[in-house]
Structure formats: structure tokens, C-alpha cells
Amino acid sequence: MxxxxxxxxxxxxxxxxxxxxxxxxxxxxxxxxxxxxxxxxxxxxxxxxxxxxxxxxxxxxxxxxxxxxxxxxxxxxxxxxxxxxxxxxxxxxxxxxxxxxxxxxxxxxxxxxxxxxxxxxxxxxxxxxxxxxxxxxxxxxxxxxxxxxxxxxxxxxxxxxxxxxxxxxxxxxxxxxxEPERHDNAMQLVQAMRHFSTFVYGLNLCKEEADIETLLQFSSPIYRLELAMVGRLFAQSPELYADIIFAQQDSQHAISDYLDNYREALALLKRGDRNEFIKQFETVAKWFGDFAPQFQRESRLMLQSVNDMKIN
Ligand SMILES: NC(=O)C1=CN([C@@H]2O[C@H](COP(=O)(O)OP(=O)(O)OC[C@H]3O[C@@H](n4cnc5c(N)ncnc54)[C@H](O)[C@@H]3O)[C@@H](O)[C@H]2O)C=CC1
Ligand SMILES: O=C(O)C(=O)Cc1ccc(O)cc1
Missing domain, CATH: 3.40.50.720 (NAD(P)-binding Rossmann-like Domain)
Incomplete structure (x- = not known):
């Protein structure tokens, strides 16, 4: 029909x-x-x-x-x-x-x-x-x-x-x-590291005194979703997230590695090395393999829902 x-x-x-x-x-x-x-x-x-x-x-x-x-x-x-x-x-x-x-x-x-x-x-x-x-x-x-x-x-x-x-x-x-150990190892990336970087993202917005209304006005659907993920953390219990992050001391290594990678990427930006950026982008894309297009398809559906829910 x-x-x-x-x-x-x-x-x-x-x-x-x-x-x-x-x-x-x-x-x-x-x-x-x-x-x-x-x-x-x-x-x-x-x-x-x-x-x-x-x-x-x-x-x-x-x-x-x-x-x-x-x-x-x-x-x-x-x-x-x-x-x-x-x-x-x-x-x-x-x-x-x-x-x-x-x-x-x-x-x-x-x-x-x-x-x-x-x-x-x-x-x-x-x-x-x-x-x-x-x-x-x-x-x-x-x-x-x-x-x-x-x-x-x-x-x-x-x-x-x-x-x-x-x-x-x-x-x-x-x-x-x-196994408990395998679970905790996975959680270092899935929880401790993820929550920590979400925390820093929020901390940065706060310190930069970003205007959330304006950010939303100019945001693409995926940015809105990201902002929702970050804001969501701060609607929950600080004790829960402090405990998750601080209970896994080993996650400090994962977080330090993240910081090193951030620093290296920033250096690349500072010296204007666009070619190296593209090279690394392609390396990561290759590493994601079939997951990259799969995630693109999945997120497309989520973004459609996000868009449907927008009030204006
Ligand atoms: N909230 C979440 O999204 C999730 C939480 N969890 C786990 O669930 C557990 C509880 O977390 P939430 O429910 O968020 O915490 P919550 O803070 O909401 O609840 C904890 C409860 O324990 C009670 N309590 C504190 N000391 C006590 C004591 N000495 N004896 C008896 N009760 C005591 C508190 O009064 C409170 O009612 C944690 O281990 C957390 O890792 C796991 C997955 C998700
Ligand atoms: O709802 C959210 O944003 C969460 O991430 C909830 C959550 C918190 C702690 C866990 O151990 C598991 C899930």
C-alpha cells in the first residue's frame, strides 16, 4: 500500500x-x-x-x-x-x-x-x-x-x-x-575510563562556561546525543561514579595512555600535520573494520529517534 x-x-x-x-x-x-x-x-x-x-x-x-x-x-x-x-x-x-x-x-x-x-x-x-x-x-x-x-x-x-x-x-x-577478573579488566575501559573522560568533558564545558542552550541550538543530532550522554552522568550520584573510578586503581594506566594519545594528537594539530592526521584516521578506521559501518547504521536509527524527540 x-x-x-x-x-x-x-x-x-x-x-x-x-x-x-x-x-x-x-x-x-x-x-x-x-x-x-x-x-x-x-x-x-x-x-x-x-x-x-x-x-x-x-x-x-x-x-x-x-x-x-x-x-x-x-x-x-x-x-x-x-x-x-x-x-x-x-x-x-x-x-x-x-x-x-x-x-x-x-x-x-x-x-x-x-x-x-x-x-x-x-x-x-x-x-x-x-x-x-x-x-x-x-x-x-x-x-x-x-x-x-x-x-x-x-x-x-x-x-x-x-x-x-x-x-x-x-x-x-x-x-x-x-570470570570476575575478566569482567573487571573490561570495565576499566567500559566504565572507569569512559566515566572519567565523560567527567572531564563536563568539567571542561563547565570551566569554559559554555552556554548549553547555544550549544544545543547549533548542534548536529550526534552532538546532541553526546551532550545528553555527558549531562546524564551529572544527573546521577557522584558517589557511585567516584567509587567506580577510584575502586579500579589499574584504570589509571588506561587513563594515562588516553592522555598520552591526546597529547600526541594535539602536537600533530599544533604542527599542522594534516597528512599525518589523515594517515592515523585511516589506521583507526581499518582497525574498527566492519564495526565502523555497523555503528554508522546503528547510530543512524538512534539519531532519527533523537530528531523525532526534538521540540524545536
Ligand atoms: N545505580 C546504578 O546505575 C547502578 C549501581 N550498581 C551497583 O549497585 C550498588 C548500589 O548502587 P546504588 O543503588 O546506585 O546506590 P544507592 O546509594 O542508591 O543505594 C545504596 C543503599 O545502601 C544503603 N546503605 C548504605 N550503607 C549501608 C549499610 N551499612 N547497611 C545497609 N545498607 C546500607 C543506603 O542507605 C542506600 O539505601 C553499587 O554496588 C553499585 O555499584 C550497579 C549497576 C548500576
Ligand atoms: O545509566 C547510566 O548512565 C549508567 O551508566 C548506569 C550504570 C552505572 C553503573 C553501572 O555499574 C552500570 C550502569
């Missing part, structure tokens, strides 16, 4: 998204019906709140243990089938080592911390039962877990928490397995 297939795809995808969002009003299938209670340590926080909601929607009995609730700890832990730790990174390991050493033998001890090596190690030392580490690769404002990624680091007795992985799959998330 002359209607663009892309239009129909957009409408169907929009309907699917609405359907994922509305799932929350209906609830999810409960995989494990004889678990006992779930205790979320730090459950009043951002991510704890999201997981509390998902677990309750799936029929689990959830109790919260936040910073002023430790007098109730013994009674809350006594019938816990799972304890989920989601407190600020800086206090996670100490809390696990000092306060989670007397959980029931078969209780699952799990966490949602953005770094994995030290917390998983601390959980294995503190508790002799099943242990598993998670890292949700999204913030608390996702709306739905559909298609979101959760990294899982196996700790001990995976057969005892297999149901939890199935439950997460029911929520629509994709599980990616990783």
Missing part, C-alpha cells in the same frame, strides 16, 4: 516496548516457589529498589535491610533463602566480611556491585553456601529489563541458583557469563 516498512517496524517496536513496560502491572512467573524470604541489603537504594520491585512482581517475599536496620538482621536472615547485597561500592567488601558471616547454610549470597573480583572473593570467604555475583549493565531508570544485559560471575554451587538465572531470563534480561 506504499507504506514504508520502516514505519511499520517503528510502530510494532513501540507497541512491544509499551507491552514490556506494562508487564510490570501484571507480574512475572515465579520460578522458585519454596525459597523463603529474600533480604536486600541496601534495598532502599536505587538499584535495590528496582530489584525489590522485580522480585516482588515475581511473587517473592522481600525484606529490606538498610543502614539503620541492623538490629533486625538476625531475625531477617534466619529464614532467608537469598541475601542480595546492593550497597555503595566503597563499603561493600567490609560489610560482607563483617556482617554476612552467619547466614543459613543453604542461603544464596549474591551482589549487584559494579566491580566483581573483590566482592565475589569477600562473599566466598564470608559464606560457605551458594555464592553468585551480578553486575546489571544498566541504571535504575530502565523501565523494563527486556534486552538489558546482566553479567554473572559464578561463585559457588551454581546448581543452587540456576533458578535465579532462569528468573532473570523471564524478566527479559540477557545473562553474560564472565
Amino acid at each position: 506504499g507504506i514504508a516498512p520502516q514505519l511499520i517496524e517503528d510502530i510494532l517496536r513501540r507497541l512491544m516496548r509499551e507491552s514490556y513496560l506494562n508487564e510490570k502491572d501484571v507480574g512475572f512467573k515465579q520460578i522458585k516457589t519454596d525459597l523463603g524470604s529474600v533480604v536486600i541489603v541496601g534495598g532502599k537504594g536505587q538499584l535495590g529498589g528496582l530489584f525489590q520491585q522485580m522480585l516482588k512482581l515475581s511473587g517473592y517475599q522481600v525484606n529490606i535491610l538498610d543502614k539503620d536496620d541492623w538490629q533486625q538482621a538476625d531475625s531477617l536472615f534466619s529464614d532467608a533463602g537469598m541475601v542480595l547485597v546492593t550497597v555503595p561500592i566503597a563499603i561493600t567488601c567490609e560489610l560482607i566480611r563483617e556482617k554476612l558471616t552467619k547466614l543459613p547454610k543453604d542461603c544464596i549470597l549474591a551482589d549487584l556491585t559494579s566491580i566483581k573480583t573483590e566482592p565475589v572473593k569477600a562473599m566466598l570467604e564470608a559464606h560457605s553456601g551458594p555464592v553468585v555475583g551480578f553486575h546489571p549493565m544498566f541504571g535504575p531508570d530502565v523501565g523494563s529489563l527486556a534486552k538489558q544485559v546482566i553479567v554473572v560471575c559464578h561463585g559457588r554451587s551454581p546448581e543452587k541458583y540456576q533458578w535465579l538465572l532462569e528468573q532473570i531470563a523471564i524478566w527479559g534480561a540477557r545473562i553474560v557469563e564472565a
